[in-house]
Amino acid sequence: MDVQVQSFAVTNLRRRPVVVETGGFVAGFTPGTDNPYLNYATPLPGAKPTEQDVAALIGIFRERGLLPRLEFAPRAAPAVAPALRAAGFGTEAVHAYLVCTPRTLTLPPSAASPHVESPTTEEEFAELDAALAEAFGGLFTPSAQGAARLRRTQQSGGAVRFVRDPRGGIVGGASCSPSAEGTAELSGVGTRPAYRGRGIAAAVTASLTEAMFARGAGSVWLEYSGEGSRRVYERAGYRPQGTRLYLSLPPA
Structure with a gap:
């Protein structure tokens, strides 16, 4: 791998x-x-x-x-x-890094999983970029360029997903690159701090992975930070492969 x-x-x-x-x-x-x-x-x-x-x-x-x-x-x-x-x-x-294949993918129970959406408007791309900036603790600042990168990812064959608070506003999301060499990279899985522990990262991860398999990817891989996030990914079917x-x- x-x-x-x-x-x-x-x-x-x-x-x-x-x-x-x-x-x-x-x-x-x-x-x-x-x-x-x-x-x-x-x-x-x-x-x-x-x-x-x-x-x-x-x-x-x-x-x-x-x-x-x-x-x-x-x-x-x-x-x-x-x-x-x-x-x-x-x-x-x-x-x-961890790898998921169609054989190992495990989708969360739909009744307990947050509703996942794909951004379609400039406002949604911008709000997702802002949500991810907050999720990653200021590692980057929200910008028009960041929103544009998310839009390009989706338009070029990748996938972008987010979860909305029922009261309005995007609270978390991620993106997955277009596939190449039979695989694709899922990255930037983030949830605003006030909304963590509600299954948002798991739902977004599963939705993006399933979407890329539907588009022909043979595997999806990602890197993780911390044992908490690793457990989320492993429950979705990701397995350790390398460094x-x-x-x-x-x-x-």
Whole structure:
């Protein structure tokens, strides 16, 4: 699964507005923001970069005033991490990823599950972006660009889902990328703090996963943070498969 997830990462990064490829790496950039989660690189599966390849990659980031940063499944390209560490890259994080297949997907009982919807208006995309910003504790701020990214995800073959408070207002949601290499990535599952513990994350996760299987994906994968969220995903049918490594080069 590591090679499939890494192949997906390459294809998905090539969808970015600006893409530069060099020395076995693909770098994807989002103009107008220096957010490191929207500007990073990943290696091709099996890449064996030289010192010169790594230096060229660093230069691509430096000339844009951005933090040199990579996300990848290390077992899909074992030679990459040592080459990056030799150049001074340090570990930001190591995240486990979970995978769901049509065989393991478990849908929550409909009677007890919150009603899940797909955004259709500009206002709903904007409100979902604001809800996710609150859910992630200010990691990013609500913006027209964030709402537009959610809209593009849905329009390009991915899926976006949310749950509305019965009294009005969006309280949580998530998105799933368009599939590539037979798999798709579910990300950004978030619920406003005041509404947690009501099954919103579970309902959104199951709905998005089911939607991607209906569109032909053979699997859906995600990363998680914390044992609480892991239990939510495992109840939906997600199972541990591997790890992803996040490396960046501190300023000189």
